[in-house]
Amino acid sequence: xxxxxxxxxxxxDFRGQNARVRxxxxxxxxxxPGAFIGPNERGVxxxxxxARFDLDIWQRKKLANEAASAEYSAAQKRALxxxxxxxxxxxxxxxDLRGVQQQLQIGNQELATLRELLEVTQARRRAGLVxxxxxxxxxxxxxxxxxxxxALEQEADxxxxxxxxxxxxxxxxxxxLRTSQASLPLHQAPIPEQLPAQLLxxxxxxxxxxxxxxxxxxxxxxAKRARLPQLQIVGSVGxxxxxxxxxxLGSSNIFTTGNSLLMPLFxxxxxxxxxxxxxxxxxQAAIRLEETITKAVNELAAAQTQLLAAIERRQSLERxxxxxxxxxEISEQSFRAGLGEWSEVLERKRRVFAQEEELVINRAAxxxxxxxxxxxxxxxx
Numbered sequence: 001x002x003x004x005x006x007x008x009x010x011x012x013d014f015r016g017q018n019a020r021v022r023x024x025x026x027x028x029x030x031x032x033p034g035a036f037i038g039p040n041e042r043g044v045x046x047x048x049x050x051a052r053f054d055l056d057i058w059q060r061k062k063l064a065n066e067a068a069s070a071e072y073s074a075a076q077k078r079a080l081x082x083x084x085x086x087x088x089x090x091x092x093x094x095x096d097l098r099g100v101q102q103q104l105q106i107g108n109q110e111l112a113t114l115r116e117l118l119e120v121t122q123a124r125r126r127a128g129l130v131x132x133x134x135x136x137x138x139x140x141x142x143x144x145x146x147x148x149x150x151a152l153e154q155e156a157d158x159x160x161x162x163x164x165x166x167x168x169x170x171x172x173x174x175x176x177l178r179t180s181q182a183s184l185p186l187h188q189a190p191i192p193e194q195l196p197a198q199l200l201x202x203x204x205x206x207x208x209x210x211x212x213x214x215x216x217x218x219x220x221x222x223a224k225r226a227r228l229p230q231l232q233i234v235g236s237v238g239x240x241x242x243x244x245x246x247x248x249l250g251s252s253n254i255f256t257t258g259n260s261l262l263m264p265l266f267x268x269x270x271x272x273x274x275x276x277x278x279x280x281x282x283x284q285a286a287i288r289l290e291e292t293i294t295k296a297v298n299e300l301a302a303a304q305t306q307l308l309a310a311i312e313r314r315q316s317l318e319r320x321x322x323x324x325x326x327x328x329e330i331s332e333q334s335f336r337a338g339l340g341e342w343s344e345v346l347e348r349k350r351r352v353f354a355q356e357e358e359l360v361i362n363r364a365a366x367x368x369x370x371x372x373x374x375x376x377x378x379x380x381x
Contacts, residue, residue, distance in 0.1 A: 010053040015238075017046040048238025048254070055231045063222040070215035074208045081204035088375040090166035092368050097159040097177060099364035103357055104152050110353040111145045117345065118142060120336065141346065199377040200296045209289040216285040220278040227271050229263040296376065303372035310366035317359045324352045 056062065118138045125135050156178060164174050200206060235257040264271060328348040335345045 010051055012049065012051045015046070015048050015050055015236075017044070019044050044240065046238060046240045046254075048236045048240075050234065050236040052232050052234045052260070055233065057231055058225040058228050060222050060225050063218045063225070067215040067218035067222065070211045070218065074211035074215065077204040077208035077211060081208060084204060084375055084378055086166050088371055090163055091371045093159050093162045093166065094177075095364050095367040095371065097156060097163070099360055100152050100156045100159065102360045104149060104156070106353055106356050106360065107145055107149045107152060110349070111142065111149065113349055113353075114138065114142045114145060114346075117349070138346065141350075200293065200300065203296050203376075203378045206289070206292050206296055209285070209292040213282070213285040213289050216278070216282040220275070220282045223271070223275040223278040226274070227264060229261055232260040232262070234258060234260045300373065300376040303369050303376050307366060307369035307373065310362055310369055314359070314362050314366060317355060317362055321352070321355045321359055324348070324355055328352045 054061065118135070121135050121138050125132060160174050160178050163177070164170055167174075235255075237255050238253075240254045328345075328351070331345050331348045
């Protein structure tokens with residue numbers, strides 16, 4: 001961008017030239033008027049400081065500066081989009097971690113219940129009220145839950161590492177998350193059925209695509225105007241002589257000023273090819289902008305659908321969990337009183353813990369959908 005701005009300023013250069021000049025020159029002195037002496041060949045040595053300023057009547061440099069500014073803005077928006085995507089991933093990892101921790105709590109409760117049930121089953125087996133198969137089945141359930149808890153512990157450790165990677169910190173900085181307990185974050189504010197379209201247009205990736213399209217349009221216009229004449233104001237000061245020693249004479253000083261017109265006549269098709277390339281890049285940028293907007297709309301719609309589905313599912317799960325917990329409590333009381341079967345108690349307990357775990361997963365899905373909505377509109381809601 002600085003280079004594009006500098007192109008609009010005057011340029012000052014030093015020129016050193018040593019050349020042989022051959023041509024026909026007019027006669028001087030006694031010759032007839034209009035007579036010429038020719039052909040003549042001589043050496044020319046010139047040192048000069050030249051200044052030139054492009055009038056930019058076709059605004060080519062202005063367009064190049066606009067393209068550079070748009071590309072710089074697009075790079076900034078790209079960095080912001082990457083930061084939002086990283087925060088989105090870190091937020092979802094955090095939600096998964098809290099969900100796993102709650103699953104661990106439920107699993108430990110289930111394990112404690114199974115161990116207590118195992119003691120009761122062993123006592124009843126010794127009393128001859130149940131067979132050895134019932135005790136073996138309870139042992140198997142305890143081993144199953146213990147294995148699941150070990151897997152959840154490993155998953156929690158992995159999630160802490162992923163959070164550290166997304167935030168650019170060491171896993172030790174997030175070690176406290178592993179031992180602390182917190183509920184899943186849920187945003188309770190109502191979600192509008194229709195969000196303003198302007199929110200999507202303010203997304204960094206959409207802004208990036210818009211800026212890239214603006215840059216491509218400016219470069220295409222600049223390439224088209226490159227075939228037009230260029231008008232410059234030029235001036236120079238220096239010395240001109242036929243030999244190097246002659247440059248030391250004061251009479252060799254020269255001063256020039258005037259205008260310069262440059263118009264391309266033949267370039268082998270280079271300017272036309274460059275214009276076609278810029279035109280193709282403009283079309284590609286327009287297609288990318290359209291695809292980015294479509295992607296933004298689809299991401300927001302998918303996140304809203306997932307959130308609404310999770311909310312509806314949560315309500316039915318909460319009712320099911322309450323009913324299953326009451327049934328399990330009645331079944332356990334009957335078993336302890338010797339009126340029920342161990343298999344019935346085990347089955348009802350398993351159903352309660354499974355539904356509670358499913359409710360935790362549902363809450364995590366709801367929180368993840370909320371994070372996706374915030375990311376889809378770049379946190380503007």
